[in-house]
């Protein structure tokens with residue numbers, strides 16, 4: 001195996017430099033603990049950016065994935081295959097929406113949502129319309145359309161010209177959303193109910209309800225981006241289930257794959273038959289290995305398990321609330337955003353790393369996204385590390 005400095009040198013030489021990495025080489029992992037190449041252990045409060053929902057070496061998931069790998073690893077969408085159909089049935093049953101389209105990532109899922117909304121607005125709505133209103137501080141991906149939809153104004157100009165037809169509204173400001181709706185006549189609203197990259201902010205329930213009412217009144221599609229918040233992360237399978245609304249499209253990714261690339265959209269009655277053969281596709285979409293693993297994720301995330309996610313969230317949040325440097329908590333469930341006194345999120349991440357936990361910043365905040373399967377014992381360990389830095 002390469003030593004650390006050789007590996008870093010070759011990474012810089014051979015890999016396009018789109019990421020500034022932390023100075024850690026991950027070697028292996030178990031449960032909610034990562035081990036670096038020197039044998040140092042870290043509690044995982046990042047979960048591969050929210051993707052490793054079941055932590056590491058989950059036996060049921062490994063068995064399903066390896067079993068499917070040994071049967072057939074990929075089929076293409078030219079033929080029928082069982083794992084994708086089983087996963088779609090589970091997603092539809094648990095969500096109350098009607099059909100699924102499978103992709104490989106969150107950005108690709110949101111592209112499918114955007115294309116569905118555009119086709120709906122251009123051909124099926126009460127009149128032709130195709131503008132999409134998303135929110136400031138939102139993050140929807142890195143493809144050209146999802147970069148345009150993203151409301152975090154980071155370095156977008158260098159990719160000009162961006163995709164036309166996107167407008168950004170203020171977070172939690174229904175008066176502005178109404179005014180922009182009157183001005184731009186949108187075909188869809190696109191929002192994360194719990195904004196991730198924008199700072200782990202759970203949208204105000206009144207705002208979400210009013211936006212959903214506006215959608216019903218004006219034949220606007222409600223697209224709920226649950227790429228980060230979905231699949232149990234917030235303590236329910238999807239965050240919209242806590243907001244009492246029913247979106248027309250829900251995009252999901254990260255947690256459903258438990259570490260394998262998969263994403264997709266769930267479509268409701270207005271949107272489930274909008275895309276037809278020839279409109280859209282993805283070579284690896286509905287990959288049987290990823291879907292076999294996804295079935296285990298959904299079977300694991302039953303009501304008891306989701307209750308345990310809420311309990312772990314309460315326990316963690318109560319412990320955090322008692323720490324001296326914590327001056328505010330946001331987000332939902334095990335998607336935790338922390339306002340810190342006298343410390344940025346990035347500074348806290350560096351200090352936590354020294355003490356043995358890997359977390360991530362979200363704007364000025366500290367963000368925690370532990371695996372949903374984190375045990376009570378691991379959580380105790382996490383809290384004692386957090387205390388060293390935040391108390």
Ligand SMILES: Cc1ncc(COP(=O)(O)O)c(C=O)c1O
Pocket residue numbers: 049104105106107108110139140141142192196197225226227228229253254
């Ligand atoms: C809310 C949200 N949407 C979309 C994406 C893009 O997902 P991906 O990186 O899988 O394309 C992310 C990724 O962090 C996200 O948090």
